[in-house]
Amino acid sequence: MLTHCGTQMIESKNLILRRFSYDDNKNMLDYWVSDPNIQSMYSEPIYTTEEEVKELLNNYITSYSQESYYRWAIIEKSTQICIGQIAFFLVDSKNHFGEIEYCIGSKFHRKGYASEAVKNILQYGFEKINFHKIQVCHKENNIASQGVIRKVGFKYEGTLRDYFYMNNNYVSRLYYSLLKSEWIN
Numbered sequence: 249m250l251t252h253c254g255t256q257m258i259e260s261k262n263l264i265l266r267r268f269s270y271d272d273n274k275n276m277l278d279y280w281v282s283d284p285n286i287q288s289m290y291s292e293p294i295y296t297t298e299e300e301v302k303e304l305l306n307n308y309i310t311s312y313s314q315e316s317y318y319r320w321a322i323i324e325k326s327t328q329i330c331i332g333q334i335a336f337f338l339v340d341s342k343n344h345f346g347e348i349e350y351c352i353g354s355k356f357h358r359k360g361y362a363s364e365a366v367k368n369i370l371q372y373g374f375e376k377i378n379f380h381k382i383q384v385c386h387k388e389n390n391i392a393s394q395g396v397i398r399k400v401g402f403k404y405e406g407t408l409r410d411y412f413y414m415n416n417n418y419v420s421r422l423y424y425s426l427l428k429s430e431w432i433n
Contacts, residue, residue: 250341251378252315258368263361265320265334265368268308272321273301275330279353286351289390291412316341318377322352322365331356334365336373336382344380345425346373362396370400374428383425387412394422402426 258265280286281295281304295301311317319335332352339346348369352362366384373379384402386393402424410418 249378250316250339250344251376252341253376254315255312255318255320256372256376258320258372259325260364260368262325262359263364263368264323264325265365266323267312268305268319268321268330268333270302270305270309272330273298273305276305277301279329279355280332280351283354286354288414289387289393290349290351292351318346318369318372320365320369322350322361324356324361331361332365334369336369336377344378346377346379346382348382348384357392362393363399366396366400370426370431374431379428381425381427383423385421385423388420388422397424400426401430401432403430 255267257267277295277298281301284294287294295304308319311319316339318339319333319337321330322332322334323329324331332350334348334350336346337349348366350362350365352365370382373382383405384397386397388407403426405423405425408421408423411421412419
């Protein structure tokens with residue numbers, strides 16, 4: 249049985265994972281939600297105005313009233329900049345699993361932040377929520393995300409071939425998972 253506890257703050261060496269606030273609007277627009285390369289990697293729309301981002305934030309913030317809603321702003325500790333987001337965007341209470349999505353602005357790539365954020369919510373998911381399994385996927389052309397997924401210990405499960413149709417091409421989706429019994433804190 250899952251123990252839903254909502255999105256609580258998590259602090260680690262370089263990051264703070266916390267609930268989004270309306271003050272994150274400018275950082276989001278400056279560093280990731282307006283970047284077509286970042287947004288296309290996880291099939292999200294591109295946001296170009298502060299009003300659009302405010303509407304997105306409103307969706308995030310109003311959803312925090314649900315104990316089974318888990319979405320964090322990724323904050324770089326040293327600068328207090330909102331550099332991305334991470335979430336259990338799919339929570340299956342009946343079957344005791346969650347699926348992760350994450351993104352980090354390109355200016356903050358190759359600093360280990362994605363791995364650090366994923367490790368933090370793996371711990372949160374297994375220890376606080378009591379997931380049996382956590383899964384994640386990436387598009388076949390997102391090699392950086394594949395590196396993060398493998399680095400934190402996920403096991404490859406399979407490929408959904410030609411899952412997305414993007415830019416006149418089909419793109420496959422690769423799935424990975426980690427069972428609570430396999431997780432090493």
